Amino acid sequence: MTADATVAVRARGTSRGRAAAIGAATVVVLLALWEAAVRLGGLPPFILPAPSAVAAAAVEQAPQLGEHVATTLTEAALGLAVGSLVGWLLAVLTATVPTAGHVTQPVVLLSQTVPTVVLAPLLILWAGFGLTSKVIVVALTVFFPVLIAAASAIRDVDAEHADMVAGLGGGRRHQLWLVRLPASVPGALSGLRIAATYAVGAAVVSEYLAGQSGIGVFIQRSRKAYAVDQIFVGIALIALLSGLFVLGIVALRRALTPWQPPAARL
Amino acid sequence: MSLVFREADAAAGRGGDASPAAGPAPVLSVSELSVVFPPRRRGDAAVAVLDGVSLAVVEGEFVAVLGPSGCGKSTMLRVAGGLLAADAVVTGTVTVPRDAAGRRATAWMPQRDGLLPWRRALANAMVGAIAAGVPRERAEPRALELFEEFGLAGFERAWPHELSGGMRQRLALLRTCLAEKPVLLLDEPFGALDPVTRRRMNAWLAGVGLAQRAGSAVVLVTHDIDEAITLADRVVVLSERPGRVVLEARAADGYDREAILAALDAGGPPMSPAGRSLTA
Numbered sequence: 001m002t003a004d005a006t007v008a009v010r011a012r013g014t015s016r017g018r019a020a021a022i023g024a025a026t027v028v029v030l031l032a033l034w035e036a037a038v039r040l041g042g043l044p045p046f047i048l049p050a051p052s053a054v055a056a057a058a059v060e061q062a063p064q065l066g067e068h069v070a071t072t073l074t075e076a077a078l079g080l081a082v083g084s085l086v087g088w089l090l091a092v093l094t095a096t097v098p099t100a101g102h103v104t105q106p107v108v109l110l111s112q113t114v115p116t117v118v119l120a121p122l123l124i125l126w127a128g129f130g131l132t133s134k135v136i137v138v139a140l141t142v143f144f145p146v147l148i149a150a151a152s153a154i155r156d157v158d159a160e161h162a163d164m165v166a167g168l169g170g171g172r173r174h175q176l177w178l179v180r181l182p183a184s185v186p187g188a189l190s191g192l193r194i195a196a197t198y199a200v201g202a203a204v205v206s207e208y209l210a211g212q213s214g215i216g217v218f219i220q221r222s223r224k225a226y227a228v229d230q231i232f233v234g235i236a237l238i239a240l241l242s243g244l245f246v247l248g249i250v251a252l253r254r255a256l257t258p259w260q261p262p263a264a265r266l
Numbered sequence: 267m268s269l270v271f272r273e274a275d276a277a278a279g280r281g282g283d284a285s286p287a288a289g290p291a292p293v294l295s296v297s298e299l300s301v302v303f304p305p306r307r308r309g310d311a312a313v314a315v316l317d318g319v320s321l322a323v324v325e326g327e328f329v330a331v332l333g334p335s336g337c338g339k340s341t342m343l344r345v346a347g348g349l350l351a352a353d354a355v356v357t358g359t360v361t362v363p364r365d366a367a368g369r370r371a372t373a374w375m376p377q378r379d380g381l382l383p384w385r386r387a388l389a390n391a392m393v394g395a396i397a398a399g400v401p402r403e404r405a406e407p408r409a410l411e412l413f414e415e416f417g418l419a420g421f422e423r424a425w426p427h428e429l430s431g432g433m434r435q436r437l438a439l440l441r442t443c444l445a446e447k448p449v450l451l452l453d454e455p456f457g458a459l460d461p462v463t464r465r466r467m468n469a470w471l472a473g474v475g476l477a478q479r480a481g482s483a484v485v486l487v488t489h490d491i492d493e494a495i496t497l498a499d500r501v502v503v504l505s506e507r508p509g510r511v512v513l514e515a516r517a518a519d520g521y522d523r524e525a526i527l528a529a530l531d532a533g534g535p536p537m538s539p540a541g542r543s544l545t546a
Contacts, residue, residue, distance in 0.1 A: 160380045167347045167374030168445045170397030178393055182384045259384050259425045 049229040054236070057229035061218075069237060071214040075131060075203040076241065079138020080196060086139065087146030088188045095154040095184075096176055108147065116140045120206050129210045137206040138199050146191035153187020154180050186260065189253045196245040200238050215241075292322035292361070293371065293483050294346060294449045299358035300508075301341050303351070315341045317508035318358070321485075323449065328477035328484045330494035333504030334530065339487045340377070340453050342509070346485065347374030347451045363448070369399065373447035377454045379438035381426040387437055388413070388422040394444035405444055412440050415474070432456075432463045436470075443476075450476065452486045456493070468496050491530070495521045503529045 031051045037043070038050040045053060058065070090108070094101030120137050127133035161179045170178065200215075207216025215234050222230035253260075301316040315338035323329050333339045344350050346360055348370050363371040373394070381390050388409060395405030413419050416436045426434060435455055442450055455471075456464045477484045477499070488494050494501045495517075503513040503526060513529035515521055 158380075160376050160378055161382060163344075163349055163374075164376050164380035165393070165397050166349055167372075167376065167451070168394050168397035168442065169369045169373070169399070169447070174397045178396065179382070182382070185384075257384070259427070 046226050046228050053229045054232040058233045067213055068215050068218045072203050075134040076138055076199040079135045080142055080199045083139035083142030084146045084192045087143035088150050091147050091150035112144050117205050120209050124210045134203055134206045138202045141202040142195040142199055145194045146188050149191030150184045150188035154184045157183045186257050193249045196249045197242055200241045290324045292324050295322040295361045297359050302355040304353055314508040317510050319511055323483045326477055328499045330498035330501045331487045332494045332501055334506055335489055337504045337507050338509035339504050343451050343453050343487050347372045371447050372449045372451055373442045373445040374451040375442040377457055379434045383426055387424045391441045391444055394441035398445035400446050409444055416440050431459050432467055448482050450484045454488055468493050472497055
């Protein structure tokens with residue numbers, strides 16, 4: 001029995017390790033193919049620089065990258081926090097007060113029928129070139145998946161849980177505190193995990209339009225200078241930051257929903 | 267059949283009378299309760315689940331409501347516990363004492379345990395106290411005592427999914443006790459368990475003496491005759507849907523298992539002799 005359990009655990013561990021190894025190998029092979037294609041194909045560096053050239057550009061630009069990364073990171077993190085909080089609160093509100101749902105639904109849907117990128121120039125006009133307009137763009141992009149996931153988690157609350165609380169003499173306040181609010185947390189977190197993948201992208205796009213600093217500004221400047229290798233540095237940074245955000249959300253999830261088995265967390 | 271009917275009517279009359287000197291006043295009384303669910307879709311017929319059921323429960327009593335699946339016994343318990351779909355048509359009277367704050371004197375336990383997956387065992391038990399407005403300072407020491415008594419000591423910090431089926435049901439019962447209500451309404455508390463665990467739980471529950479605690483009474487709904495006989499001071503048999511009371515038996519008079527089975531069968535659709543002997 002114990003031996004069997006050990007074997008099962010080890011098998012799972014190995015398969016996870018193997019998956020990671022295969023993933024890493026794929027990336028290495030793709031990079032090697034890219035390097036080979038550029039060298040053998042004789043592509044000019046202003047069209048497609050080799051990965052080695054991108055790496056060299058990254059090292060060269062490293063001193064000034066820190067500030068850009070810090071700007072984008074701040075915008076994305078604040079936007080993610082504000083957006084997910086608003087999304088979660090809206091979900092709880094619409095679930096508790098149906099009328100509030102009828103009021104907010106058309107506004108929410110309208111905000112999603114127009115892409116946030118299209119709204120960005122307006123937001124910059126209203127909220128200025130600084131941090132605020134970028135945070136709003138990210139928050140607008142992020143709140144929707146959190147709202148949808150949290151709202152459906154609350155809607156799917158087991159009728160038995162609600163009855164259980166009522167059968168013990170609990171009222172609406174108890175339903176909210178004991179059942180609905182906690183039930184919304186895992187939903188909100190899975191929405192947040194999806195949202196985290198495009199928070200950095202939204203911040204960068206808003207930086208394209210206006211700003212003194214940020215990865216978007218760095219990419220725009222590189223484009224004007226035909227420094228294609230630097231554009232790739234920017235893209236790699238966006239991917240890296242997005243990945244970090246997702247890892248952060250996964251850690252947050254582990255901390256906030258300790259009752260969920262690890263398999264259900266991802 | 268008509269004789270059984272009169273017996274049920276007499277019982278209802280006794281429960282409804284306010285004056286009789288015989289016995290204590292009921293802590294929960296249901297009289298002439300009928301419940302009809304309106305048709306779900308156009309063209310469907312309305313479903314009558316209960317038909318004039320009367321039941322009076324006195325302090326210290328453990329009553330089992332026995333009936334076939336779907337006879338409306340769970341519906342009766344939900345009405346007594348103040349829970350029912352808003353669209354159901356309910357006639358008759360349910361008399362439940364209320365405390366100074368206007369809260370019902372009943373605590374209802376669902377068929378499935380209803381444990382909240384995000385709360386550890388102790389926190390889940392405390393839901394009973396929180397929902398019923400029992401102060402934490404009083405409820406928590408009580409909860410720890412009951413964990414000991416219910417054989418759950420050492421599992422206070424376990425998550426519900428880490429507990430076995432029997433432990434989960436005991437925890438749900440513990441939660442219901444922590445509401446400190448005089449009347450416990452248990453809807454097939456062990457219905458979801460395997461037969462072995464279920465027998466063990468019933469033996470344990472019989473030993474706990476739930477109804478003998480100060481000022482309390484228990485109404486248990488079940489389709490298991492042995493569970494009813496093992497646990498209850500009084501067994502009330504309901505017919506097939508729409509449920510009517512077809513027999514009442516008291517432990518004090520000695521249970522006649524055959525008679526209860528016959529009442530169960532008589533209240534249902536006719537059975538072949540082979541089917542009859544199988545059940546008996």
